[in-house]
Amino acid sequence: ILRYSNATDACNPYKNGCLSALSEQFHQxxxxxxxxxxxxxxxxxxxxxxxCILICHSQPSRPPVGVYEPI
Structure with missing residues (x-):
């Protein structure tokens, strides 16, 4: 069974891992x-x-990683 958690966190690049690769490139x-x-x-x-944010909001039909959590 999957529970729909906070969808705004999925669009938050700091929480969905979208920025982790970018920050590594930035520091390099x-x-x-x-x-x-x-x-x-x-x-x-x-x-x-x-x-990162635009891609998330432009594809609402495909839920981002971390939105669905097992109960």
Whole structure:
């Protein structure tokens, strides 16, 4: 039996694991880039952060991971 838990958490990139891969990429680039490159990396991470949320909300028919929990 599956219980439908908080759907907003599934759209939260901090909780659905969407940002974990992005933050790893960010920290790798952070050690390699200069201060000028850092601005570009920050913009890239922010756009990807938005993409995580947009993908979740644009596909409501496919429930994200972590929405259904076994009772």
């Amino acid at each position: 680039k952070l050690t390699l880039t200069s201060a000028v490159g850092l601005i570009f990396v920050l913009l890239q991470v922010l756009s990807l952060h938005g993409s």
